[in-house]
Amino acid sequence: MRRALLLALAAGLTLFAHNPVPAQSSAAPEAFVRSTYNRYDAKSAASPDFLGRDGPSVFTPALLRLIRSDERHTPRGDVGKLDGDPICDCQDPDGLEVASVQIDRQQQNTATAKVDLHFPSESRLRHIRLRLILLPQGWRIDDISTDDTPSLRKLLQ
Numbered sequence: 778m779r780r781a782l783l784l785a786l787a788a789g790l791t792l793f794a795h796n797p798v799p800a801q802s803s804a805a806p807e808a809f810v811r812s813t814y815n816r817y818d819a820k821s822a823a824s825p826d827f828l829g830r831d832g833p834s835v836f837t838p839a840l841l842r843l844i845r846s847d848e849r850h851t852p853r854g855d856v857g858k859l860d861g862d863p864i865c866d867c868q869d870p871d872g873l874e875v876a877s878v879q880i881d882r883q884q885q886n887t888a889t890a891k892v893d894l895h896f897p898s899e900s901r902l903r904h905i906r907l908r909l910i911l912l913p914q915g916w917r918i919d920d921i922s923t924d925d926t927p928s929l930r931k932l933l934q
Contacts, residue, residue, distance in 0.1 A: 806888040806909050807880045809916035814892070817870045827864050835864065837910055837919040843933035858932050865894060866905055866923045872897040886911040 813835055816825040825831045828848075832841050844859060851857035861868040876893040883889065890907040908920040921929040 806882070806890060806916050807878055809909070810878050810890045810892060810907060811875065813864065814873070814875045817865065817873050824870070827862060828859070835918055837912065837917040840919055840930060843930060847933050863921045863929050864918070866903050867896070876902055
């Protein structure tokens with residue numbers, strides 16, 4: 778009886794070893810989105826560099842490869858297909874405020890975030906949709922759509 782219990786326990790531990798728990802809870806897409814936009818805080822000493830050093834913390838590897846490919850294939854001094862920060866749909870995030878975040882879960886590991894942003898110099902809100910995927914490192918942005926760009930992925934391909 779004791780041997781059977783030990784074998785069952787060992788089998789259970791083997792299952793956990795082969796199925797690691799993601800770094801972030803699957804219930805945390807809104808927290809990921811809000812923490813991403815909070816990085817634009819004007820009081821912070823360093824603004825985020827989502828197209829550079831901070832890219833892996835917000836984008837899926839596939840989307841980041843497309844961004845880097847666009848940079849590599851753009852002649853020096855020219856502007857590539859991506860002309861600005863796609864997360865805020867802006868070139869200057871000064872005064873950016875998140876007006877609302879709405880999360881729609883499609884599956885356990887995917888979600889869409891509808892984000893409304895307010896800029897002090899604009900009378901209307903900017904509407905951004907982020908397609909999110911839960912990776913072992915946590916939630917990441919796999920595509921972005923705005924009023925002017927239906928799909929960042931398609932733009933960069």
